[in-house]
Amino acid sequence: MSREQVFALLSAQSGEFLSGEDISAQLGISRAAVWKAVDALRRDGYTIEAQTGLGYRLTDSPDALTERELRRYLGGTETVGKTLYCFESIDSTNSFLKRAAAEGAPNGAVAVADEQTAGRGRRGRSFSSGAGRGVYLSALLRPRLSPKKVLPLTALGAVAACNAVERACGVRPQIKWTNDLVLNGKKLSGTLTELSLEGESGALDYAVIGIGVNCNNAREDFPPELRDIATSLCLETGRRVCRAALAAALIEELDGLYAALQGGDTAAYLAAYRRDCLTLGREVQLLWQDAREKVMALDVDEQFGLVVRHEDGRVETVRTGEVSVRGLYGYVE
Numbered sequence: 001m002s003r004e005q006v007f008a009l010l011s012a013q014s015g016e017f018l019s020g021e022d023i024s025a026q027l028g029i030s031r032a033a034v035w036k037a038v039d040a041l042r043r044d045g046y047t048i049e050a051q052t053g054l055g056y057r058l059t060d061s062p063d064a065l066t067e068r069e070l071r072r073y074l075g076g077t078e079t080v081g082k083t084l085y086c087f088e089s090i091d092s093t094n095s096f097l098k099r100a101a102a103e104g105a106p107n108g109a110v111a112v113a114d115e116q117t118a119g120r121g122r123r124g125r126s127f128s129s130g131a132g133r134g135v136y137l138s139a140l141l142r143p144r145l146s147p148k149k150v151l152p153l154t155a156l157g158a159v160a161a162c163n164a165v166e167r168a169c170g171v172r173p174q175i176k177w178t179n180d181l182v183l184n185g186k187k188l189s190g191t192l193t194e195l196s197l198e199g200e201s202g203a204l205d206y207a208v209i210g211i212g213v214n215c216n217n218a219r220e221d222f223p224p225e226l227r228d229i230a231t232s233l234c235l236e237t238g239r240r241v242c243r244a245a246l247a248a249a250l251i252e253e254l255d256g257l258y259a260a261l262q263g264g265d266t267a268a269y270l271a272a273y274r275r276d277c278l279t280l281g282r283e284v285q286l287l288w289q290d291a292r293e294k295v296m297a298l299d300v301d302e303q304f305g306l307v308v309r310h311e312d313g314r315v316e317t318v319r320t321g322e323v324s325v326r327g328l329y330g331y332v333e
């Protein structure tokens, strides 16, 4: 406990010294207890300078997705992130939250992991989730809405993720329908949304939205088959990402998104989606089970369906499945 209190005091000093005497007086603990707390914080990866006559100052923090680091960056949220589960390693933050939801975890609970050993992507694929590289984050939402009203969540989540990346890292990715984030033509992030419905009534029990963002990966950190397709923020900007700041921004954005969804006020998200969607106006291949068909992507409708024109002139709205965009991820023909 005194470790957290000492951390809070040092962190509030913004790199200035605070004497051991002041700390012990403010917290009502002995000088020896202050020293023990400082030692424990150093073992957690913090750099704390000690100088005779001046005291202690915090000069560097670890790139860690701990609750302590996340709360440093997290502003006040209404719903999302009030409960935080932080893991060094977990199978999948989505899978964890589904288990927690079954045991009654609260609306807005968030799981964040430094590493996922069984990270999951859409359509049963795996999601590469190496330790210390990315942000792997899921939120449990229990909106009082019908399943139909919650379906756009996965597309809206892409806008929330773009907002968070822009705020934390100064670059705005584009969106490949439905929810890949793309930076300079390569995949930066993916979202997996899972819904649980009550069997009897068909009512929504909960939704888990999980977002994975590649942050500090080098090219070799990706499996060979992904190296020409995937990228990380660090590879594209040349700067290391403070993952806790990005995770906090994601939580804040998901909180705003939850409020908008619950209030039925998602027009701004749709406008941002249409603006950032790189699929629009391009030739794409629809991937139907085993079949492939070339079409032109025209628009995104209010339910985030992709409006396409077939080669015979028919216009149709596609609501499920996936598309390849010509010129992206190595698709040229």
Ligand code: BTN
Pocket (backbone or CB within 6 Å): 091, 092, 093, 094, 095, 116, 118, 119, 120, 121, 122, 123, 125, 127, 135, 136, 137, 138, 189, 190, 191, 192, 210, 211, 212, 213
């Ligand atoms: C995709 O691109 O196919 C979706 C990838 C979604 C990955 C995230 S990482 C956090 C959460 N936990 C998971 O197992 N998957 C999602």
